[in-house]
Amino acid sequence: MAVYNFSSGPGVLPDEVIKRAADEMQDWHGSGLSVMEMSHRSPEFISIANKAESDLRDLLQIPENYKVLYLQGGATGQFAAIPLNLAEENDVADYVITGTWSKKAYSEASKYIKSHIAADAVEYNKVPREKEWTLNKDAKYIHITSNETIEGVVFDSVPATGDIPLVADMSSVILSEPIDVSKYGVIYAGAQKNIGIAGVTIVIVREDLLGSAHRTTPSIWNWQAKAKAGSMVNTPPCYNWYLCGLVFEWLKDHGGITEIAKQNAQKAKLLYEAIDSSDLYNNNVAVANRSKMNVPFTLNKPGLDQEFIAQAKQVGLITLQGHRSVGGMRASIYNAMPVEGVEALVRFMNKFEEQNG
Amino acid sequence: MAVYNFSSGPGVLPDEVIKRAADEMQDWHGSGLSVMEMSHRSPEFISIANKAESDLRDLLQIPENYKVLYLQGGATGQFAAIPLNLAEENDVADYVITGTWSKKAYSEASKYIKSHIAADAVEYNKVPREKEWTLNKDAKYIHITSNETIEGVVFDSVPATGDIPLVADMSSVILSEPIDVSKYGVIYAGAQKNIGIAGVTIVIVREDLLGSAHRTTPSIWNWQAKAKAGSMVNTPPCYNWYLCGLVFEWLKDHGGITEIAKQNAQKAKLLYEAIDSSDLYNNNVAVANRSKMNVPFTLNKPGLDQEFIAQAKQVGLITLQGHRSVGGMRASIYNAMPVEGVEALVRFMNKFEEQNG
Numbered sequence: 001m002a003v004y005n006f007s008s009g010p011g012v013l014p015d016e017v018i019k020r021a022a023d024e025m026q027d028w029h030g031s032g033l034s035v036m037e038m039s040h041r042s043p044e045f046i047s048i049a050n051k052a053e054s055d056l057r058d059l060l061q062i063p064e065n066y067k068v069l070y071l072q073g074g075a076t077g078q079f080a081a082i083p084l085n086l087a088e089e090n091d092v093a094d095y096v097i098t099g100t101w102s103k104k105a106y107s108e109a110s111k112y113i114k115s116h117i118a119a120d121a122v123e124y125n126k127v128p129r130e131k132e133w134t135l136n137k138d139a140k141y142i143h144i145t146s147n148e149t150i151e152g153v154v155f156d157s158v159p160a161t162g163d164i165p166l167v168a169d170m171s172s173v174i175l176s177e178p179i180d181v182s183k184y185g186v187i188y189a190g191a192q193k194n195i196g197i198a199g200v201t202i203v204i205v206r207e208d209l210l211g212s213a214h215r216t217t218p219s220i221w222n223w224q225a226k227a228k229a230g231s232m233v234n235t236p237p238c239y240n241w242y243l244c245g246l247v248f249e250w251l252k253d254h255g256g257i258t259e260i261a262k263q264n265a266q267k268a269k270l271l272y273e274a275i276d277s278s279d280l281y282n283n284n285v286a287v288a289n290r291s292k293m294n295v296p297f298t299l300n301k302p303g304l305d306q307e308f309i310a311q312a313k314q315v316g317l318i319t320l321q322g323h324r325s326v327g328g329m330r331a332s333i334y335n336a337m338p339v340e341g342v343e344a345l346v347r348f349m350n351k352f353e354e355q356n357g
Numbered sequence: 358m359a360v361y362n363f364s365s366g367p368g369v370l371p372d373e374v375i376k377r378a379a380d381e382m383q384d385w386h387g388s389g390l391s392v393m394e395m396s397h398r399s400p401e402f403i404s405i406a407n408k409a410e411s412d413l414r415d416l417l418q419i420p421e422n423y424k425v426l427y428l429q430g431g432a433t434g435q436f437a438a439i440p441l442n443l444a445e446e447n448d449v450a451d452y453v454i455t456g457t458w459s460k461k462a463y464s465e466a467s468k469y470i471k472s473h474i475a476a477d478a479v480e481y482n483k484v485p486r487e488k489e490w491t492l493n494k495d496a497k498y499i500h501i502t503s504n505e506t507i508e509g510v511v512f513d514s515v516p517a518t519g520d521i522p523l524v525a526d527m528s529s530v531i532l533s534e535p536i537d538v539s540k541y542g543v544i545y546a547g548a549q550k551n552i553g554i555a556g557v558t559i560v561i562v563r564e565d566l567l568g569s570a571h572r573t574t575p576s577i578w579n580w581q582a583k584a585k586a587g588s589m590v591n592t593p594p595c596y597n598w599y600l601c602g603l604v605f606e607w608l609k610d611h612g613g614i615t616e617i618a619k620q621n622a623q624k625a626k627l628l629y630e631a632i633d634s635s636d637l638y639n640n641n642v643a644v645a646n647r648s649k650m651n652v653p654f655t656l657n658k659p660g661l662d663q664e665f666i667a668q669a670k671q672v673g674l675i676t677l678q679g680h681r682s683v684g685g686m687r688a689s690i691y692n693a694m695p696v697e698g699v700e701a702l703v704r705f706m707n708k709f710e711e712q713n714g
Binding site for chain 2 (some may be wrong): 001002031034190220240
């Protein structure tokens with residue numbers, strides 16, 4: 001039985017990537033070594049890191065004046081690192097709250113600077129309209145969470161922030177569709193959704209934003225120091241980094257971001273149509289802000305959730321429970337989820353509704 | 358040709374562990390999933406984490422009143438997290454400087470508290486005698502680096518610090534010989550030497566030291582919050598954690614710490630005897646403080662270093678160059694380095710001396 005894994009992260013990886021990692025595990029390219037035991041300063045690992053760098057730059061068309069950093073600590077680590085790298089204690093930064101993760105980013109930043117809520121969607125089912133945001137003209141940056149993994153709320157356009165750098169947590173949406181990097185000051189993302197495996201966080205930062213880190217920034221999160229050291233201020237998570245590279249190669253081999261974006265649109269359309277055409281399933285996110293990566297839904301009949309999850313698991317559709325904080329269901333349909341997985345889910349949902357609707 | 362990897366970290370892993378990781382990569386225990394794509398909250402991953410916990414506790418005989426945490430950011434991350442978790446800005450902590458890493462730990466702590474140098478070996482070839490340390494009686498903790506990876510200097514006994522918690526960086530020595538955990542307040546170690554792969558850091562902390570974290574401690578490094586959340590404040594580096602578990606099982610299957618300590622003593626004896634009985638090779642660390650894990654040595658003839666490294670590589674003995682900051686050679690002979698690897702190195706050293714001595 002095929003297993004389709006709808007986990008929100010760590011999430012599904014391409015079968016081809018897992019197979020290649022297994023094949024290369026005991027002897028990487030005839031080196032006699034596993035990537036897991038290579039010195040990060042060895043020519044072998046440097047070649048892996050360089051290939052990942054050029055492939056990611058190619059995939060996202062990253063401009064020359066942006067650095068790519070590989071860090072540890074997840075996006076949650078960067079919730080602290082962002083204010084520490086970009087602002088001083090008395091500086092202000094504006095946060096747009098669209099769900100659980102942007103709220104957490106705001107709270108963490110409040111330990112270090114005067115973080116300010118520019119807008120709060122409150123019910124987390126839409127992105128507040130830009131003209132309703134209350135922005136500080138002297139804000140050091142404006143922070144958004146491009147895609148809220150828990151609530152399934154996505155920005156449908158890039159906010160125009162003028163001279164104020166836009167900082168975006170793209171953990172659950174990066175590499176899923178084309179982006180214009182030049183519209184952002186900082187893009188950051190935990191790897192465990194569309195990039196690779198948990199344990200590495202990518203930061204893409206415009207060079208002019210480097211060099212202002214607060215004195216108390218932990219060394220491993222000082223972006224300027226990391227940029228100078230090629231992300232090797234200390235021993236990086238080498239194997240995790242290598243996995244990122246395998247995913248980048250897989251994406252390039254399959255048509256790059258343009259092609260995967262088409263597939264992602266198709267998968268999301270299938271699933272939202274199934275929800276909208278049913279009497280049992282419901283998704284209450286504003287249509288324009290519906291995430292193509294994380295699709296939360298509820299059952300309109302009480303008490304059926306556990307039965308839905310259990311029966312789905314029996315046919316190989318796993319990790320469909322919603323986040324602990326909101327309950328219900330959630331299907332995360334990242335790049336590596338094949339359309340067949342979404343089709344199988346839709347078939348199951350239809351059948352379950354027939355039997356329980 | 359067998360390859361023996363003397364890298365200081367990421368370092369050699371047991372062949373059996375790498376093979377098992379490769380075998381289990383595409384389908385972990387019939388789950389249909391790779392460990393790399395499992396939700397950290399799945400029953401499968403929880404079982405992996407629990408097994409690692411009980412095996413590590415068993416191996417190190419960790420008392421009940423100590424918590425084991427899995428963190429990100431390496432030991433260098435903990436250089437910041439330690440003062441943040443244990444002290445306030447105006448508090449003092451004593452640092453004993455025995456090499457590069459203890460000095461870095463001291464410098465990073467100075468960003469957050471009044472860190473104080475209690476003793477400084479200066480030349481980094483011995484551990485200063487305890488009676489010469491200048492300790493503060495109101496220090497919040499005393500920090501040591503049990504084994505200096507770059508200089509190959511190890512503590513030959515556990516300092517008696519009375520009521521003041523002893524905090525020890527054991528990155529390059531943990532699991533290599535029995536330790537009495539109860540003599541320490543905090544033990545921490547990056548995984549990439551004797552525990553597993555880069556990307557996870559283990560902290561073993563006495564429970565009464567939890568709960569004093571400074572307000573500005575990044576959430577992911579708040580030890581108390583981590584302890585409460587079973588190290589899952591945010592998505593942990595799951596695959597790295599899993600590898601730790603495989604190494605713990607391997608150690609237990611091979612006789613545990615007592616047995617590996619015997620092998621480590623034998624390997625170190627072989628190598629130091631080869632150095633001491635030669636006219637070409639030199640190690641200037643005080644005999645009592647010679648590391649059994651990292652053996653730096655120099656050649657008494659100038660200009661031969663590159664030749665030594667190149668010829669060694671030709672016979673499969675790799676990553677023998679010393680750290681960039683000190684030059685010379687270094688053989689790291691962690692748990693996973695078989696005695697055959699050290700024997701091969703000694704044979705090569707003898708032959709090289711015959712030809713170049």
